[in-house]
Amino acid sequence: MRVVLRTPEREERELKGPKKVREVLEELGIVPEGVIVARGEELLTLDDEVADDDTLEVISAVSGGAR
Amino acid sequence: MKCAVCGRKAAVEVRRQGRAFCPEHYLEWFEHQVARAIRRHRMLEKDDRVLVAVSGGKDSIALWEVLRRLGYDTTGLHIQLGIDDYSKRALEATRRFAEERGLPLIVVDLKEAYRLSIPELAELTRRRACSVCGLTKRYVMNRVAVEEGFDAVATGHNLDDEASVLLGNVLHWQTDALVRQGPVLPAKEKLAKRVKPLYLLTEREILAYTLLRRLPYQHEECPFAVGAKSLLYKEALNKLETAMPGTKQTFLEQYLKKIEPVLQKGLSAEEVALKECERCGYPTTGEVCAFCKTWDHAYRWAKRKGQIPGELRFEAEPRLTFIPEGKRGGDARPAPAQEPAG
Ligand code: SF4
Ligand SMILES: [Zn+2]
Ligand SMILES: [Zn+2]
Numbered sequence: 001m002r003v004v005l006r007t008p009e010r011e012e013r014e015l016k017g018p019k020k021v022r023e024v025l026e027e028l029g030i031v032p033e034g035v036i037v038a039r040g041e042e043l044l045t046l047d048d049e050v051a052d053d054d055t056l057e058v059i060s061a062v063s064g065g066a067r
Numbered sequence: 068m069k070c071a072v073c074g075r076k077a078a079v080e081v082r083r084q085g086r087a088f089c090p091e092h093y094l095e096w097f098e099h100q101v102a103r104a105i106r107r108h109r110m111l112e113k114d115d116r117v118l119v120a121v122s123g124g125k126d127s128i129a130l131w132e133v134l135r136r137l138g139y140d141t142t143g144l145h146i147q148l149g150i151d152d153y154s155k156r157a158l159e160a161t162r163r164f165a166e167e168r169g170l171p172l173i174v175v176d177l178k179e180a181y182r183l184s185i186p187e188l189a190e191l192t193r194r195r196a197c198s199v200c201g202l203t204k205r206y207v208m209n210r211v212a213v214e215e216g217f218d219a220v221a222t223g224h225n226l227d228d229e230a231s232v233l234l235g236n237v238l239h240w241q242t243d244a245l246v247r248q249g250p251v252l253p254a255k256e257k258l259a260k261r262v263k264p265l266y267l268l269t270e271r272e273i274l275a276y277t278l279l280r281r282l283p284y285q286h287e288e289c290p291f292a293v294g295a296k297s298l299l300y301k302e303a304l305n306k307l308e309t310a311m312p313g314t315k316q317t318f319l320e321q322y323l324k325k326i327e328p329v330l331q332k333g334l335s336a337e338e339v340a341l342k343e344c345e346r347c348g349y350p351t352t353g354e355v356c357a358f359c360k361t362w363d364h365a366y367r368w369a370k371r372k373g374q375i376p377g378e379l380r381f382e383a384e385p386r387l388t389f390i391p392e393g394k395r396g397g398d399a400r401p402a403p404a405q406e407p408a409g
Pocket of ligand 2: 074075090190
């Protein structure tokens, strides 16, 4: 599966599926609390299973700086 | 995983509450959380005119959307920082959001108003961009709110912002900063009330909201955010949160409930009275406020370097642009009488 990272720079990774979203993030070394995982318009939870031909987006929720 | 309300497939999990929701019920849950925080802390009254500080990022855009949906009379305030394309795109996202909804927006362009951008200000004063940026934004926000007669300024600070600031303050035992952490800062003479309606929602929850509502927002990060300590604190807290859901909320809420009141009492003897800044007339603990001091300092160097004319004196009064033109925002009440700018 294709995983597009926006954390926040755009990066792409290839992973083998099927697997759970939780495993995808583990494999990428990403802390789940800091991101939202989407498949197209659909938002996914950690227990959702994704297929080998899916394209996922991992969007960072963390923003920095003094505010 | 199933929606806690309707049993359909869940889209967003709120681990700290042990629940998950489908898109529809997530949006409902989110807006309810904000409404409850506002009520619980008496942040806003129903007919308040609210100035929403909007950077164009997900937090402030989500905040504006929720306040609008809850029926508040809102006007956006966007401050153009002059950080190249990043700032331009921030304004684009903000304008798009406001125009699509017919909401009034006030823009203060620092370069236009004060002749210098945030990067220039930082360089001239040899300070970190975030430090002069934060100081300038707070001053402009407050001054616009006071002079345009708003009842409160609402900012998009979220649970991660608040918890990470608390962690930083605790790690360095910054007691003076620690007592200013609440979600409501009451109004004082020439100090507008400041509220943080999103302070108990995590960044992740806010991002889910903006995505599900399909709100236009600026995805990209400010170039100066890179390497900020706050990011390190946020990352550490998110690791703890993943292992122990609810950590961030407990850390902040229990601090506000149990520790802050005690600290405030203990420190009240040291509380210094506020005076009027000799330069601008706005509240300060010293003779000249930090804002005027910083900009005066920058002006001295800018003159030496020939960046601005030698006879120019720094004037703290911001110049406002109203979008749409001529509209002062807040139709509920007549706009307060205004002195000519200058
Ligand atoms: S990251 Fe720093 S410089 Fe950039 S907008 Fe935020 S406070 Fe300002
Ligand atoms: Zn539902
Ligand atoms: Zn001043």
